[in-house]
Amino acid sequence: MKRQLSVNLNNLLLSLSEVIDLANPLTAQHQHRTAFIALAVAQRANLEPEMIENIFTAALLHDIGAVTVEEKLSIHSFAESNYDRHTIKGELLLEQIPWLKKISKTVRNHHRNYIYYY
Secondary structure: OOOOOOOOHHHHHHHHHHHHHHHOHHHOOHHHHHHHHHHHHHHHOOOOHHHHHHHHHHHHOOOOOOOOHHHHHHHHOOOOOOOHHHHHHHHHHHHOOOOOHHHHHHHHOOOOOOOOOO
């Protein structure tokens, strides 16, 4: 008999975000901090609940395209001159996951001037 798997998506995203930041102590909790700051700003702006959730999720995963330790350190030390590499990879990855596709454009453009993509 096949068992039904039940997963809390918020816990899964928080764990995934934490794993992404484990590459180096300098990047520890970066995505969590970014997400909770974005959450506070979105709540203070009285945005719709779905928009707040999307902003929080995008912030939790915004650097998911920075795969190597070198990429992560380069981004966080501001040595990276081409931020497009990790943002494009992040967008391409998230586009493949139906329930995360809606945040892929925000992740792609998170180093650009504000544009809301929902």
